[in-house]
Structure formats: structure tokens, C-alpha cells
Amino acid sequence: MATLEIKDLHVSVNTDEGPKEILKGVDLTIKAGETHAIMGPNGSGKSTLSYAIAGHPKYQVTSGTITLDGEDVLAMSVDERARAGLFLAMQYPVEVPGVSMSNFLRTAATAVRGEAPKLRTWVKEVKAAMGELDIDPAFAERSVNEGFSGGEKKRHEILQLALLQPKIAILDETDSGLDVDALRVVSEGVNRFQASGEHGVLLITHYTRILRHITPDFVHVFAAGKIVESGGKELADQLEAEGYVKYAGIQEAATTS
Amino acid sequence: MGTSLSAAPISQSRSEGGARVPEASRADWFSSYDVNAFEVPTGREEIWRFTPMKRLAGLHEGAEATGAATVEVDAPGEFTVETVARGDKRLGEAGKPADRVAAQAFSSFAEATILTAAKEQRASAPTTVKVTGPGEGKLAYGHLQIRAELYAEAVVVIDHRGSGVYADNVEFVLAEGSKLTVVSIQDWADDAVHVSAQHARIGKDAVLKHTVVTLGGDLVRVSPTAYFAERGGEVDLTGLYFADAGQHFEHRTFVDHAQPNCTSNVTYKGALQGEGAHTVWIGDVLIRVAAEGTQTYELNRNLLLTDGARADSVPNLEIETGEIAGAGHASATGRFDDEQLFYLQARGIPEDQARRLVVRGFFHELLMKITVPEVRERLEAAIEAELEAVGV
Numbered sequence: 001m002a003t004l005e006i007k008d009l010h011v012s013v014n015t016d017e018g019p020k021e022i023l024k025g026v027d028l029t030i031k032a033g034e035t036h037a038i039m040g041p042n043g044s045g046k047s048t049l050s051y052a053i054a055g056h057p058k059y060q061v062t063s064g065t066i067t068l069d070g071e072d073v074l075a076m077s078v079d080e081r082a083r084a085g086l087f088l089a090m091q092y093p094v095e096v097p098g099v100s101m102s103n104f105l106r107t108a109a110t111a112v113r114g115e116a117p118k119l120r121t122w123v124k125e126v127k128a129a130m131g132e133l134d135i136d137p138a139f140a141e142r143s144v145n146e147g148f149s150g151g152e153k154k155r156h157e158i159l160q161l162a163l164l165q166p167k168i169a170i171l172d173e174t175d176s177g178l179d180v181d182a183l184r185v186v187s188e189g190v191n192r193f194q195a196s197g198e199h200g201v202l203l204i205t206h207y208t209r210i211l212r213h214i215t216p217d218f219v220h221v222f223a224a225g226k227i228v229e230s231g232g233k234e235l236a237d238q239l240e241a242e243g244y245v246k247y248a249g250i251q252e253a254a255t256t257s
Numbered sequence: 258m259g260t261s262l263s264a265a266p267i268s269q270s271r272s273e274g275g276a277r278v279p280e281a282s283r284a285d286w287f288s289s290y291d292v293n294a295f296e297v298p299t300g301r302e303e304i305w306r307f308t309p310m311k312r313l314a315g316l317h318e319g320a321e322a323t324g325a326a327t328v329e330v331d332a333p334g335e336f337t338v339e340t341v342a343r344g345d346k347r348l349g350e351a352g353k354p355a356d357r358v359a360a361q362a363f364s365s366f367a368e369a370t371i372l373t374a375a376k377e378q379r380a381s382a383p384t385t386v387k388v389t390g391p392g393e394g395k396l397a398y399g400h401l402q403i404r405a406e407l408y409a410e411a412v413v414v415i416d417h418r419g420s421g422v423y424a425d426n427v428e429f430v431l432a433e434g435s436k437l438t439v440v441s442i443q444d445w446a447d448d449a450v451h452v453s454a455q456h457a458r459i460g461k462d463a464v465l466k467h468t469v470v471t472l473g474g475d476l477v478r479v480s481p482t483a484y485f486a487e488r489g490g491e492v493d494l495t496g497l498y499f500a501d502a503g504q505h506f507e508h509r510t511f512v513d514h515a516q517p518n519c520t521s522n523v524t525y526k527g528a529l530q531g532e533g534a535h536t537v538w539i540g541d542v543l544i545r546v547a548a549e550g551t552q553t554y555e556l557n558r559n560l561l562l563t564d565g566a567r568a569d570s571v572p573n574l575e576i577e578t579g580e581i582a583g584a585g586h587a588s589a590t591g592r593f594d595d596e597q598l599f600y601l602q603a604r605g606i607p608e609d610q611a612r613r614l615v616v617r618g619f620f621h622e623l624l625m626k627i628t629v630p631e632v633r634e635r636l637e638a639a640i641e642a643e644l645e646a647v648g649v
Binding site: 055077078082087088090093095097103108111112 | 597
């Protein structure tokens with residue numbers, strides 16, 4: 001059973017004024033079948049956590065560990081992490097001009113599965129997955145994310161999730177910028193992925209609205225670079241009612257220190 | 258951290274963002290068929306300042322021919338192919354040499370090849386003109402003219418290969434309503450020096466699609482000029498180049514909007530890799546007083562794949578009338594986009610493969626414009642080989 005284990009993770013980002021510590025000791029364990037939500041105010045370091053797990057070169061892990069089923073994730077390159085079973089649905093998916101979506105999906109599936117999918121079944125598989133996410137088949141021939149609306153980009157992130165079937169999926173503000181219909185379609189995609197009970201999901205979000213479609217088993221409040229409170233779904237309800245006011249003190253103390 | 262996602266720093270790159278008015282208007286440029294009308298350039302002149310003059314093998318200072326290039330033509334029945342002597346009155350019709358090397362070539366070639374696409378006929382197959390250099394250590398001058406008669410339609414591939422030093426003028430004479438598609442490939446051996454002035458005279462409502470592909474040679478300098486002689490013409494100048502260590506590839510496009518209601522598009526894209534790889538793109542567009550209703554856009558993009566390469570990019574847009582439909586330009590030079598690589602790698606695609614995807618994507622739109630499948634496949638293979646060589 002897949003387990004992602006993060007222990008005492010400290011991460012810095014390079015700025016003009018030198019390295020700045022963003023994550024200050026994150027502890028989190030995600031197991032297959034579990035859905036975790038990380039919620040927190042803007043600037044609390046939620047996205048940094050997702051990028052650090054995926055291995056973005058801008059973020060430097062200064063101490064702590066990340067393991068996937070006991071394997072040292074930090075020793076892996078970005079692509080090795082993906083092939084090991086980690087997936088990051090990005091908040092701002094990147095445009096790659098001149099590379100068609102279909103070519104990209106097939107190249108990624110080949111890399112992750114370790115062999116090229118059989119063409120006949122692959123075409124069917126992609127078609128079906130696109131259909132479930134209400135994606136027009138014409139997108140397959142367009143350049144990756146180029147000229148896509150925000151909602152179209154997010155649908156395609158979930159399309160990749162469905163095709164690549166990672167062990168652990170991190171969804172970085174996948175709900176941001178989505179209208180009601182797109183939010184429903186995207187959430188259903190995540191629920192289908194989660195239904196088998198074989199995958200773990202980490203939802204990173206600022207708002208509670210996606211949690212009306214996806215039910216988390218655990219909710220963590222993130223402030224000033226670490227998890228400051230953990231609980232069940234009721235914690236999200238509390239946040240919806242009260243906002244992050246309670247945690248503002250921690251956040252401010254951190255930024256002024 | 259175990260990441261292998263890192264892009265090589267750029268040692269030098271320069272991109273002159275804004276179009277600027279050159280010291281002398283392009284309209285006032287001197288041109289002549291006679292080499293002696295030009296002074297021997299020193300390399301400090303505006304039009305020579307990017308060119309390594311020492312590597313020109315004397316083309317700019319009166320070098321005499323010591324060999325000859327071989328020209329082989331494979332044309333369908335709709336074409337007339339002639340080899341003509343100097344003095345044929347058709348030669349020079351598309352334009353006058355505007356620099357000393359072009360004038361030297363015009364003053365020095367021994368014989369010229371003229372291809373004529375018959376009027377009101379669509380050529381049944383692409384024509385290939387294979388130009389093989391004079392051989393290592395040899396120098397040659399050449400002249401080629403391609404004529405499209407009234408409403409003729411044709412595709413011509415000019416394929417430059419081999420060794421040696423070669424300077425030539427290539428002319429395209431487009432009669433009213435004709436459509437000519439040209440691909441000029443410079444796939445020379447490592448020692449080759451090639452200076453080519455390509456002149457197009459665009460008749461009424463005629464359409465020229467001109468693509469330059471430069472992949473090999475020590476120094477290649479191609480100057481395509483399109484002159485609208487009558488109204489309603491359309492010109493598409495496309496370029497694709499891939500420079501390796503030590504190579505100098507220079508492309509100087511000039512679109513002369515002398516007539517109303519003409520359209521031009523210039524799109525040049527290059528990739529560079531290795532120490533001393535140097536590319537130059539100069540994009541001149543002149544919209545004369547008479548050229549009302551002009552629509553023009555020019556774009557140059559360069560992708561620096563490794564350290565030590567340099568790309569110069571200079572768009573010049575001169576506008577003498579306000580009554581135009583549109584005029585614009587863009588120029589950008591950069592290295593790999595780290596975010597693109599991260600995105601592809603985050604989907605499990607290994608770094609080398611991700612880089613190749615990005616480079617292929619960069620050239621994709623230009624490759625799609627090449628309508629001759631054999632040429633397109635050859636270029637795709639050549640780009641793959643270039644990427645393979647540097648381990649990108």
C-alpha cells in the first residue's frame with residue numbers, strides 16, 4: 001500500500017536577498033485510500049510544499065525527508081519522482097508550443113508505464129478519459145495548454161491524472177478559477193481516481209468549496225510554513241465559518257520575525 | 258537535491274527589442290551589377306559588421322573563381338530548363354546586387370541556369386535544383402533564375418551541399434497571378450562558405466513562399482529580398498536554422514513595399530548550440546509612400562541550447578506612409594524555458610526527451626509550412642541528428 005511520508009521538511013527559496021525559508025518543519029503522512037486537504041491563507045507555503053514534493057529546482061530542501069514507500073524521494077530527479085508514482089496537478093499548467101496534447105500524453109504514459117501503450121487501446125482510453133471530463137476531442141491536436149482557458153487547463157491536469165494513475169496525487173489549488181460546472185467535472189474526476197482506494201490524494205486549497213464535492217478524511221491547517229492544526233472534515237466546516245483569522249497571529253509573527 | 262533540471266547559462270545574447278531606424282534609409286541603399294562600383298568592405302560597415310570577414314575566403318576583395326559548382330536540375334514537364342551565357346538579357350531582372358559579394362558573383366559567374374514555369378499551368382511535381390559546391394579549397398560563383406509565367410504554379414527546392422566557397426545570386430521573377438514556393442536548403446559540409454543574394458520580383462497578385470533552411474557550413478550568409486513591383490502581391494519569408502559550435506549563419510531579409518495592397522510575413526527561427534555558434538538575423542521592411550494598405554509582420558526567435566552561443570536579432574521597420582493596414586515585429590532570444598522542462602519532467606518524461614520535445618515544438622509551425630513531404634522529413638531527421646549530437 002502506497003505511503004508518502006514527509007518528516008520535518010524545511011524548504012528555502014532563493015530570492016534577490018538570499019535564501020528565504022518557506023517551509024519550517026512539515027510532518028505529513030498520506031496513505032493509499034486517504035484524502036487529505038491542506039488549507040491555509042495565501043502565502044502560508046502550501047504551494048511550496050507541492051513544488052518541493054515534485055522537485056521543482058527553485059526550491060531547496062535544507063533538511064527533513066520525503067519518502068514514497070520507503071524510497072528517498074529527495075534523491076530522485078523530477079521525472080524519476082513522477083515515474084515512482086507522484087503526480088502534481090499544477091495551479092498554473094505550463095504552455096508548450098508546438099507539442100500536441102496527444103503526443104505529450106502518449107510520451108508521458110510511455111515514460112510512466114515503462115512501455116508504449118498499444119495504439120489501438122490507447123486511442124480508446126484517451127477518448128474515454130476525455131469524454132468523462134467533457135473535453136472536446138479536438139484538444140488532442142492542440143499544443144499543450146496553449147491558448148487554453150483556466151478551466152480547460154485544469155480539466156487537462158485531471159485528464160493526465162486519470163491516464164497516469166499515480167500512487168499519490170497532489171492537487172495544487174485545482175479548484176481556483178473554476179466555474180461551478182468545471183468544478184463539478186474536475187471533482188468527479190478526482191473522485192473516480194480515488195474510488196479504487198489504491199491512491200492517496202493531497203488537496204491543497206484556499207477555499208472550502210471543492211470540499212463540498214470531494215470529502216477529505218483529514219484536514220490540515222497550514223500557516224507560516226507548517227501544519228498548525230489537524231482534524232477531520234469538521235475542521236473544514238469550522239474554517240468556512242470562521243476563516244483563517246484564528247491563525248493570522250501565527251502568520252504575522254512569522255513574517256515579521 | 259537530486260534534481261537534474263538545470264539549463265545552461267547564456268554567455269551572450271542580444272536582442273534589440275525595438276525596431277530602429279537605420280542610419281541610412283533602406284530606400285537609399287546603393288546597388289549595382291558592377292563589382293567595381295562597390296568599395297572593398299572592411300567589416301565595419303553596417304551590412305558587414307556581424308560577418309567574420311576573415312572567413313569569407315576573399316569573396317569581398319575580388320577573389321577569382323578556381324572551380325565551379327555543379328548544378329543538377331530535376332524538373333517536371335511544365336518547366337523549361339536552360340543554361341545560358343553571361344549577357345542573357347533576362348539576368349538581373351529580379352534585382353540588383355546590393356553588396357559587394359553579390360556584385361562580385363554577378364560580375365564573375367561563367368554561366369547561369371534559368372528555369373521557367375510555363376504560364377497557366379500547375380507543375381505536376383516539385384522541382385529540385387541540386388547545387389554541389391566546387392570542393393574543398395576551391396571557389397566558385399554561380400547564378401540561378403527561376404521564372405514563373407502568368408498564373409503559373411510551382412514548387413522549387415534548391416539544395417546546396419558539398420564543400421568549398423560559393424557566392425551566387427538567385428532570382429525569382431513572378432509574373433502576374435503566379436504562385437511560387439521555394440525552399441533553399443544550405444546543408445553544406447563543415448568547411449563551406451556560402452554567400453547568397455536572393456532577389457524576388459513580385460508581379461501583380463503574385464504569391465511567393467520562400468523558405469530558407471540553414472543547417473551546415475562554416476559561414477553561410479543568405480540575403481533574401483522581396484520587391485513588390487505591382488500591387489496585390491503576397492510574400493511569406495520563412496527561415497529555420499540550426500547552428501553548431503563555431504558556425505556563423507547570417508540571414509538578412511528585406512521586404513520592399515513599393516506598391517499598394519501588398520502583404521508580407523517574415524518568420525525566422527533558429528536554435529544554437531556549442532561554443533562560438535553565432536547566428537544573425539536582420540529583418541528590414543520598408544513601406545514606401547506609395548504602399549498604402551500594406552500589411553506586414555516580422556518575427557525572429559532564437560533558442561540557445563547551450564552556453565557559449567550568440568544570437569543577434571535586429572528588426573528594422575521603416576514606414577513612409579500612415580495609410581497602412583498593419584505593421585509589426587517581434588524578436589526574442591532565450592534559453593530553454595525551465596518551467597516547460599519541469600512540467601514535462603513532472604509527467605515522467607526524462608530530461609533529454611523533454612528537451613527534444615521542446616525544440617521540436619519550437620520548429621513545429623515552420624516545419625508544417627513546408628509542403629514537400631520529403632523535404633520536411635529530411636529536416637525533421639536533421640534536427641533530430643543535431644539534438645543527438647549535443648546530447649540534448
